[in-house]
Amino acid sequence: xxxxxxxxxxxxxxxxxxxxxxxxxxxxxxxxxQIPEHELSITVDLARSPxxxxxxxxxxxxxxxxxxxxxxxTVDDSGVRFKAGLPxxxxxxxxxxxxxNRLSGKAANAEGEAPFQLARSGEADVKVPxxxxxxxxxxxxxxxxxxxAGGKLxxxxxxxxxxxxxxxxATLIVIDSKQExxxxxxxxxxxxxxxxxxxxxxxxxxxxxxxxDLSGDWTQGPSRFSLTFKRASSKPERP
Numbered sequence: 231x232x233x234x235x236x237x238x239x240x241x242x243x244x245x246x247x248x249x250x251x252x253x254x255x256x257x258x259x260x261x262x263x264q265i266p267e268h269e270l271s272i273t274v275d276l277a278r279s280p281x282x283x284x285x286x287x288x289x290x291x292x293x294x295x296x297x298x299x300x301x302x303x304t305v306d307d308s309g310v311r312f313k314a315g316l317p318x319x320x321x322x323x324x325x326x327x328x329x330x331n332r333l334s335g336k337a338a339n340a341e342g343e344a345p346f347q348l349a350r351s352g353e354a355d356v357k358v359p360x361x362x363x364x365x366x367x368x369x370x371x372x373x374x375x376x377x378x379a380g381g382k383l384x385x386x387x388x389x390x391x392x393x394x395x396x397x398x399x400a401t402l403i404v405i406d407s408k409q410e411x412x413x414x415x416x417x418x419x420x421x422x423x424x425x426x427x428x429x430x431x432x433x434x435x436x437x438x439x440x441x442x443d444l445s446g447d448w449t450q451g452p453s454r455f456s457l458t459f460k461r462a463s464s465k466p467e468r469p
Contacts, residue, residue, distance in 0.1 A: 256277045257350050258354050259273065260274075263346045266344075271292070274287075277354035286354075294450065297357035297359075320339045322346075330350065333346075364398065364418070365391070369418055371389075387402070387462065389401045390416070398417075400425055412429065414426045421437050434447070444458065
């Protein structure tokens with residue numbers, strides 16, 4: 231696990247349980263991922279939605295990863311497994327202590343595993359992202375772009391695809407560092423595309439022009455950069 235080219239750090243975890251005989255998994259948790267020679271402080275929120283589905287979010291403190299949604303959450307006996315919408319296709323597996331106040335386990339991505347430990351510190355406050363909209367044909371596909379980040383040119387690819395329910399999904403690809411950034415929400419209104427990536431606290435606001443280019447701005451924290459995407463002749467390189 232390590233820092234990527236667009237100034238974000240990777241990442242965080244949580245584990246817990248839910249049965250009649252065991253303490254409830256829902257709550258706000260604080261702790262650390264114990265990466266060798268470098269601990270990451272993180273918070274995790276886990277709760278049940280009104281329809282009974284588990285929902286959650288994580289934040290990596292002192293980084294741009296804030297309120298990143300969890301998915302594929304499963305809770306059984308004293309264990310919890312979930313994935314996080316962070317670079318690196320992160321997965322987490324943890325165990326709840328018998329008193330229900332501690333969560334421990336391992337976080338993993340393509341670079342390896344690291345243990346984590348969390349402590350319960352209050353009620354859950356899950357920040358659920360807005361729903362994405364449908365993906366029109368004119369936006370679908372692979373795009374190439376470049377971003378001038380303080381004099382350093384970053385090559386950025388983008389994939390816009392349609393989920394099974396017809397809604398838009400997107401992934402940004404930092405080509406030179408071979409990192410993927412999943413979009414949290416994709417909103418398309420007419421010729422305007424709005425993309426939010428909570429993993430890096432980033433947003434792209436662009437317009438599809440008459441020449442077929444997507445031109446707009448990438449914002450990340452207080453920084454703003456011009457970013458234009460053109461149709462890719464082939465799919466963006468992947469890690």
